[in-house]
Amino acid sequence: MPELQKLSQHFWVGLGCQQGVSSKLIETAIEQVLRENQLNQSALAKGFGGAIAGLATINNKASEVGLVEFCQLHNFCLKTYPAEILRLVSVPNPGEITAQVMGTPSVAEAAAMLAAANIDCQSTIGLQIGENEEQFSTHQSLQLNAHLANLTPYLIDIGVRCLVPKQIFRLNDEPKAVTIAVAALIPPLSENNLAR
Structure with missing residues (x-):
């Protein structure tokens, strides 16, 4: 059971935002989600305490200044996905x-769930923000193809859970909005896990 608890504490934050959103708004929104949902309260220290694996969004937000600044400040990976994959x-x-x-x-919820499943079909942006590497890899047994209509059954089968449905945030002194959702990979309990 401790292993399950440990796994559930590493989650992905899905994010949708208006153009020009500030890193301050992103940080405030994530802090509020963590606090309100009792997700790792010490998460703001040093990269959110390791609780957040990274952020995920749609491809065309990959160069959003506030988002890039926030990821650099907290040393987070930013995974992005094309709309064609998010809508699955x-x-x-x-x-x-x-x-x-x-x-x-969906941007925030779908991106968080795909990232939690370790599905990569995007430009991954890490510390070297200027160097995007196009890549396509998937979780072990998933084969994406043009005939795939819905990824949800696969995500549920492997244990991806949307822990926090999308929430929209605004600051009083800022006209922009950000949408936050949180997902994690929490593998279903099996007989092997129960025997431990």
């Missing part, structure tokens, strides 16, 4: 406007 994930709170504007009904 059924989420608790799809948005019609998001679907019209971004080409997918």
Whole structure:
């Protein structure tokens, strides 16, 4: 059981945002989500205490200044996904406007869930923000192809859970908004895990 608890403390933050969002708003939103959902309260110290594995969003937000600054400040990996992959994930709170504007009904929830499953189909941005490396790799047994209509059954089978559905945040002194969701890979209990 301690191993399950340890796994569940490493989660991915999915993020959707308006152009020009500040790193201050992103940080405030993540702090509030962690606090309100009792997710690792010491997370703000040194890269959120290791509780957050990284942030995930849609490809066209990869160079968003506030997001890049926030990831650099906290030494987080930023995973991005194309709308074509994000829309393969059924989420608790799809948005019609998001679907019209971004080409997918979800950015924050879907990106968090894909990242938690360790599905990479994007530009991964780490410490060297200027050097994007196009890559395509997947979790061991997943083969993405043009005929795949829905990734959700796979995500559920391997134990991906949306821990915090999307929440929209604004600051009083800032006109922009950010949407945050949190997901984690919490493998289902098996007989082997129960025997420990």
